[in-house]
Amino acid sequence: MPASAQKKPVQTASPAISERTTGVSDPGYSSAASAEHAKPFDPAAATQAWLDSVPRNQRARSDAYFEGGCWLTLWNFLLTAAISVFLLTSRFSARLRDFSERVTKIKNFQIACYAILYLLSVYALSFPLNLYENFFREHQYGLATQSFAPWLREQLIGLALTLVGGTLLVVILYAVFRRAPRTWWIWGTIVMIIFSGTLVLIAPVYIEPLFNTYKPLSDPKIRDPILAMAQANEIPVRQVFEVDASRQTTRVSANVSGLLGTTRVALNDNLLKQCTLPEIRAVMAHEMGHYVLNHGAKLLTYLGILILIGFALTRILFDAAVKRWGQKWRLRGIADPAGLPLLALIFSTLLFVATPVLSSVVRVTEREADAFGINTSREPDGMAKVALKLGVYRKLDPTPLEEFIFFDHPSGRARIRMAMDWKAANLPAGGSHASQNQSATH
Numbered sequence: 406m407p408a409s410a411q412k413k414p415v416q417t418a419s420p421a422i423s424e425r426t427t428g429v430s431d432p433g434y435s436s437a438a439s440a441e442h443a444k445p446f447d448p449a450a451a452t453q454a455w456l457d458s459v460p461r462n463q464r465a466r467s468d469a470y471f472e473g474g475c476w477l478t479l480w481n482f483l484l485t486a487a488i489s490v491f492l493l494t495s496r497f498s499a500r501l502r503d504f505s506e507r508v509t510k511i512k513n514f515q516i517a518c519y520a521i522l523y524l525l526s527v528y529a530l531s532f533p534l535n536l537y538e539n540f541f542r543e544h545q546y547g548l549a550t551q552s553f554a555p556w557l558r559e560q561l562i563g564l565a566l567t568l569v570g571g572t573l574l575v576v577i578l579y580a581v582f583r584r585a586p587r588t589w590w591i592w593g594t595i596v597m598i599i600f601s602g603t604l605v606l607i608a609p610v611y612i613e614p615l616f617n618t619y620k621p622l623s624d625p626k627i628r629d630p631i632l633a634m635a636q637a638n639e640i641p642v643r644q645v646f647e648v649d650a651s652r653q654t655t656r657v658s659a660n661v662s663g664l665l666g667t668t669r670v671a672l673n674d675n676l677l678k679q680c681t682l683p684e685i686r687a688v689m690a691h692e693m694g695h696y697v698l699n700h701g702a703k704l705l706t707y708l709g710i711l712i713l714i715g716f717a718l719t720r721i722l723f724d725a726a727v728k729r730w731g732q733k734w735r736l737r738g739i740a741d742p743a744g745l746p747l748l749a750l751i752f753s754t755l756l757f758v759a760t761p762v763l764s765s766v767v768r769v770t771e772r773e774a775d776a777f778g779i780n781t782s783r784e785p786d787g788m789a790k791v792a793l794k795l796g797v798y799r800k801l802d803p804t805p806l807e808e809f810i811f812f813d814h815p816s817g818r819a820r821i822r823m824a825m826d827w828k829a830a831n832l833p834a835g836g837s838h839a840s841q842n843q844s845a846t847h
């Protein structure tokens with residue numbers, strides 16, 4: 406790895422800001438620095454100055470990318486709904502079930518056979534939108550780095566994983582439906598939580614390596630400051646991983662994945678190439694926040710509650726729909742796999758309606774990780790610079806309503822404002838020059 410810490414940051418800070426911020430990234434000097442300035446630091450003005458440092462055409466581009474993404478949420482939902490309605494009303498679903506029943510007498514195999522054919526049909530019917538959204542559109546905005554062949558190869562790996570995982574889930578759920586036709590929504594929720602937990606647990610070991618290579622970060626100039634933050638927060642990691650995300654994308658990002666023993670913090674190579682050490686520390690401290698604040702378990706719990714509500718409503722709506730259209734669509738009830746598109750239709754409608762709730766639940770945990778990150782890294786300017794870089798694929802300054810409905814992370818403006826508020830508060834640091842001087846006078 407080249408010494409990325411020495412690389413010049415992308416021009417984000419206006420001269421006015423960089424002057425004001427000199428020395429403050431070292432917490433030891435913060436009190437002294439503030440005493441020198443006659444004018445108090447104004448976090449609102451500083452936030453605006455950071456936002457204004459982004460060229461207008463770049464802002465227009467990322468706004469357009471983001472707004473298109475919001476519309477895609479709607480198109481994807483409408484497509485899923487249309488596919489489900491088509492499978493039901495054409496009785497294609499009923500015919501798939503009849504076919505599965507002819508293939509085998511064993512119930513679980515019938516369900517598996519139906520599930521594979523169903524998943525393949527849905528994948529094929531939604532492929533054009535998938536191709537546009539995840540290939541052409543990404544290239545159009547300069548975010549993708551893959552040509553068509555490797556992209557398709559990864560799509561097929563993803564499809565294979567969906568077929569294995571999806572079929573297994575459907576088989577288990579239908580076993581529940583057969584045994585508990587009235588209370589399946591409770592047991593089904595437990596199945597979903599265990600399934601999601603298992604997925605998170607095995608992802609770093611069995612899924613992520615299928616798409617990317619993870620290797621321990623070797624450059625001590627980057628690695629050691631990150632490990633120091635981990636050590637300061639009792640995070641039991643001995644290494645930080647670097648992932649070759651540039652294989653697929655130009656996006657800057659990092660993540661925590663896994664659960665219990667498989668937990669891993671990884672930063673992507675775009676981040677390493679494009680960011681300075683203060684920015685990398687800001688990002689990694691945020692990721693550590695997810696770990697320390699136990700966000701994996703918390704999100705799984707919130708997810709469980711939302712699924713329980715969703716399944717309870719699904720049960721009521723499913724029974725009502727079968728009563729009304731069951732004969733016409735040749736559905737026999739909840740234990741009949743031919744009803745899977747109806748379940749998908751109801752559940753995806755509920756998910757779509759709950760978009761603001763889902764975004765907000767995730768956004769709140771992201772904001773907690775931001776607060777942890779700024780207190781650990783003590784890099785307000787690094788955090789602001791990274792927020793601008795993330796603004797390449799997220800609208801930097803959305804309206805409050807847009808942020809509420811669509812943002813699963815705080816917006817660039819919200820993140821920069823948090824960093825500038827932190828900076829304005831001018832916290833003293835234990836072991837810094839200021840506090841050492843203080844203790845000397847006692």
Ligand SMILES: [Zn+2]
Pocket residue numbers: 691692695771774
């Ligand atoms: Zn995060």
